[in-house]
Amino acid sequence: EGARKNISNVEHAVSKIDAATGLAGKSGEALNEIVSLVEKTTDQVRSIATASEQQSAASEEINRSIEDVNRISSETSDAMRQSAQAVGELAHQAQVLKNLIDQMKDEGGAGSGSTSTVLGSRKTLALT
16 A cells, blocks of 8 residues: 555656646747747837937938028028129119210210210219
């Protein structure tokens, strides 16, 4: 009877060892799956970090481009203002020249008096 009890206890122990071995195997599989998931998550986090850096760089580039557009717009506005002023001055000089030509036509061949008038008009043109 003692031997049977020992055999029964050994069989019971073997059964428990088999169960523990099975659980250890399942635990190992679960840990492998966890490691795999952690690696995938790490890759995703790296991808997100890389995308964030790229977006940040793109945002900085956009900001620089906007600053360039603002600067160019300001320069263009200044140039247009100067051009408008120059056109106004040219229009004024053209009017003075037209008046001078009209005056020369009117005085046609009136002699020495026309020369002094023309010279006086030239001085007016040069001063404007």
